[in-house]
Amino acid sequence: MTARTITLQVNGRKVEADVEPRTNLADFLRTALKLTGTHVGCEHGVCGACTVIVDGHAARSCLMLAVQADGAEVETVEGLGRVDALSPLQQAFSDCHALQCGFCTPGMLMTLESYLREHPAPSRDEIRDVLSGNICRCTGYQGIVDAAMQAAAARREPR
């Protein structure tokens, strides 16, 4: 198949690349851009591990072709914060022990990041609802919901 040239923003940086039309966005991010924070679990839209933010909305990068991201603004977990400067949501995950193996965590973070931008004062039930498409086999979700609530509060009242 003939490669196509795409141009997009990834974590605020302009990227231009040649991609095969069948390459999905998750593989493009992980392989071509070496952004391996985006995890791939089920590869068919069920687990949520591959969630990134595309033009402000959470999207499953295993279900999207890289060519569909042409012209888009993509955010991955690498764009949230740094090891020495965690985002409020990442800090809350650490504080609330919201991860164990961490495989689901990038997808959880990106799903919640996009949701909390639009919903600054969610209820616990709303958080559980928005996380219903992100599977975690380790935590039982309690710490993740705690972290989301802490992050929402931190965003409303920055220290």
Ligand code: FES
């Ligand atoms: Fe994309 Fe599971 S890897 S939803």
Ligand code: FES
């Ligand atoms: Fe292991 Fe969620 S922390 S799957």
